[in-house]
Amino acid sequence: MSNKKSLVYFQSGGPTAVINCSLYGVIKEAEKHPEIENIYGARYGVEGLIDDNLIDLRKQDPEQIELLKQTPGAILGSTRKKLPADDNPLFGKIIETIQKHNIGYVLVNGGNDSMDTCLRLSRFFEEKKMDVKVMGIPKTIDNDLEVTDHSLGYPSAALHIINTTKMIVEDAKAYKKGKIVLIEIMGRDTGWLTASVDLLPEDCRPDLIYVPEAKWNEEQFLQDVKAVYDKKGYAVCAVSEGMPVQHENAIEADAFGHKSMDGCCVTLAELVKNKLGIGSRSIELSIPERADPLFTTEIDQKEAIRCGVFALKSVLQGKTGYMVCLKRRPGTAYQSITFLSPVDQIADKTKQLPQEFLDDSKHMSKEFRAYIEPLLMVTKQRHIYEKNGIYKSARFSSI
Amino acid sequence: MSNKKSLVYFQSGGPTAVINCSLYGVIKEAEKHPEIENIYGARYGVEGLIDDNLIDLRKQDPEQIELLKQTPGAILGSTRKKLPADDNPLFGKIIETIQKHNIGYVLVNGGNDSMDTCLRLSRFFEEKKMDVKVMGIPKTIDNDLEVTDHSLGYPSAALHIINTTKMIVEDAKAYKKGKIVLIEIMGRDTGWLTASVDLLPEDCRPDLIYVPEAKWNEEQFLQDVKAVYDKKGYAVCAVSEGMPVQHENAIEADAFGHKSMDGCCVTLAELVKNKLGIGSRSIELSIPERADPLFTTEIDQKEAIRCGVFALKSVLQGKTGYMVCLKRRPGTAYQSITFLSPVDQIADKTKQLPQEFLDDSKHMSKEFRAYIEPLLMVTKQRHIYEKNGIYKSARFSSI
CATH class of the missing domain: 3.40.50.460 (Phosphofructokinase domain)
Known part of the structure; x- marks a missing residue:
């Protein structure tokens, strides 16, 4: 048996305009790694792992993969399912899927609830001494994830x-x-x-x-x-x-x-x-x-792709139980650094607006404006429309 | 006293994404005609004529005039006011404004209710033997104006x-x-x-x-x-x-x-x-x-400008009591012709979807799709944004 392991990526929680950009990053990076056996997407989040509902991402049309960058929703399907305690029979079904497809890497793209799934899966595989690495990719329009400077979306x-x-x-x-x-x-x-x-x-x-x-x-x-x-x-x-x-x-x-x-x-x-x-x-x-894929910001799109890439590289290096986070480089022009944070610092927690960002009921503070303004530049990418003015979006086969 | 007369343009009814494009067309065309004394915009529709609330459109910054093409709302202000019967004292106030500013041309940019204003004004000036020409420019997102193939917006x-x-x-x-x-x-x-x-x-x-x-x-x-x-x-x-x-x-x-x-x-x-x-x-x-100025269609924008231009040329030729209409040229590629229709054929009337456009509750007919599809191509114009991703819009002085 070869050392090759397969990868499964899934989407979880509410969609954002750029969650499919992270999927794009994962696919593009995974294609560069011959040590990955198969590249799977699980349908409807962790439900796809439970029900063995996976699709082969290597088989998708390259044009459709490019269109992921302007496709809203969660193209693989999402879920709001919360995993139960470890002794639940669901975990038996997850093990079956993992073993059947020789999965060694799991990427969970979601918000604070979904990071709970990420945490439970990584702990479960460690306890069972299974060689499966799990990594979170941050996603939520609410921006309420702890540790990271901001959330993708x-x-x-x-x-x-x-x-x-x-x-x-x-x-x-x-x-x-x-x-x-x-x-x-x-x-x-x-x-x-x-x-x-x-x-x-x-x-x-x-x-x-x-x-x-x-x-x-x-x-x-x-x-x-x-x-x-x-x-x-x-x-x-x-x-x-x-x-x-x-x-x-x-x-x-x-x-x-x-x-x-x-x-x-x-x-x-x-x-x-x-x-x-x-x-x-x-x-x-x-x-x-x-x-709305048409107001995707330049930085949001690039960071969503980059965090997908970084998550994949991290599991390939053997890391597990983390979420990819962003922080700002010191200096005037905006630049961000990607790093890992243990996912238990993030799962099920909520980051509120700090008091220094509030001013009065008529304004936010200038600190808040300095925080958000650099993130907002519109993407330079020209959106792709049908001749009748409808934006194009990606379609995968087997979906 | 010279033969020169002044022009007043106003906006009426609900705003559309392209009503300010018609204003753009009117201003650009009016600037080519030295026989026009002053180019006025009335604030809040016909209320501006009643209250002598006019602004000088020749004094506006050219950059702001260009931005009209992506400015939503009704930049001059609009109204839902319906004109009363001719003997109402309001008409005395309108006459005062007309005479004070030597107005000879009135352009009414609005929908079916506003065409009632257009009709009443044109009839009133004719009855009073005042040399004031009145013309309607069609505007309504509802597309329910009679005679014209479709409505601007x-x-x-x-x-x-x-x-x-x-x-x-x-x-x-x-x-x-x-x-x-x-x-x-x-x-x-x-x-x-x-x-x-x-x-x-x-x-x-x-x-x-x-x-x-x-x-x-x-x-x-x-x-x-x-x-x-x-x-x-x-x-x-x-x-x-x-x-x-x-x-x-x-x-x-x-x-x-x-x-x-x-x-x-x-x-x-x-x-x-x-x-x-x-x-x-x-x-x-x-x-x-x-x-939404960002989904302005190529044809809607061009036609909105063209109808503004055509309305102005028509009053300069002495026409009054009409609305500018559009019809399609025969042939496969979409092209439209501009013509005038007596405004009493349009005022207060409502054009519904014809039965041949309906199919069942799941679809419209292919005739409907053939009707609407050519109108929808997105504008080639690159929208202008601030650095922080906010679309720019026009600001007039004295508003």
Whole structure:
């Protein structure tokens, strides 16, 4: 039996605009290593390992592999499954898949929940004395992973949010007597994404910014938003979806057991209408925040590829139980260094906006702007469209 | 007194991605005509004529004028004001503004409601034997203007919707057991915008398309969406905001007087959850549909400029009471001809999707696809961004 081992890569958690860029990096690097027997992608995250649902990545069309760089979603499929305790029969099924395909390397591309999968797999293989190396590649638009300077996918999501917010503000300014517009931005526990709109120039930025890390006070909100509206004839607020807005305060009908699907901005919009008597509009930026391949930033794309490459090189060197992280090189121009951090420092933890990034409800601090601005340059890559204006995306065979 | 007369241009109704392109065309053409005394823009549509709120367009920075081509919103401000009957004192104020500034030409850039303003102004000036020519420039993302082949702003809005829908579908496919996703698209009375998603390739298009012109049956909807879900593990529907969805069927609490701000897809999402017991998600594409300058199509931009130019040339030739329209030249490659139509054939009328464009609830007809496809090519213009990835937009002085 040869020393060759096979590689399996999988995607986990919510998609981002650049998760398929990391896959691109992994494939391109793996092709350079004859010591890798087969290059597999597992379908639907760890479920593919459990169900022996793998596809052969060497067999994919090179043109499709290039298109990964502008393909949103998780092309291999993703999962929100959390692994149970080690004695669960699922692990027996994982061992079967590993042995059947002679897998020696596992790459887990995901966020903080997915790093728990990465941690459990690496510990399990070590305990069982199986020669299988496991490595995490960071991915989450929320930017709430510990240790790493930022998460892959965050800069691109932020750029989508910033530009879309600018469009909404420019539209809102069209009427002499406008509305109070409430823009709901992803981030259940952290305000990293919402904070990004602070970068917009003064005349087309939201008037008020609400993140979970700052104090929330409904009366203060109503007072502030009214003050802006009275002065300008319209107002725009950027609001993290995780703001602790009291739904009951806004809609009496709730007492009758109506389970609302409304987000916090729908509630705030009703509050504004009922308490201030001012027309309001709630806009949830929603899925395109994490799925827009056309606002991929130059740095996000390059780093996503580089982290994929680095993860692969690391398992080939025998490393296991780490996640690839980024830190900034000292100096004025932005440059990042890739390094490894033990995944137990990251799994299931949440990094919030530090207090020095907060200013008041109208602005983030200049430290925050210095942090995010270098990450945002749009990619120089010319996007590839069909003749009818639809962006092209990759299609794999056997999917 | 010289024969020179001044020009006033204004914007009216909902903004589009290319309304400022028509303004660009008007300014560039007007600068070539020394017989025009002053080139004015009225702020907030006809309100600027009533309130004598005009700005001098000759005084604007040429770089800002170039940026109009990628500036969303209505840079001069817009209005939803409808003009009252002729004997209203407002008309006295309009006459004052007209005389004070020696205005001989009025260009109204708007949709079907705004063409009513165009009609009333042209009739009023004729009745009063005032030498003021009035001309409409078509603008509405809804594409529901009569006579013209299509409306300026429709192709760009459609391209935004098609691409954003593709992103949402690619994201929705990521999970083995996904959701029923309901995408709400603008169009209260017509399905032109919603229909556009039919162009997407089979593997990333909505499974079901609902437009107001087709029959709506709630039971059928539930049956169809369940069939798709059972087969694929997820389903995506594109739904016109104007679908006659019965809110009461979905949320009992309504009987208690809760005035909901929910759109039809929020209602459908609750219906799916309650009646089918399947997870659902409502996504309203909202304001960016009409305000995304980055999906401006080549033809929409060029035609918006050309219609502005043509409107100006027409009033200079003494024409009044018309709207500029487009028709296709016969032949295979798309080319359009500009012509004038009396504005009373257009004002306050609504053009629906013709029956031959409808197929079944899963597809539009090939005639529809042949109609829309040539309009959609993305602009070759390279968009201009700030270094931090934010698209640039025009800023006028005195605004």
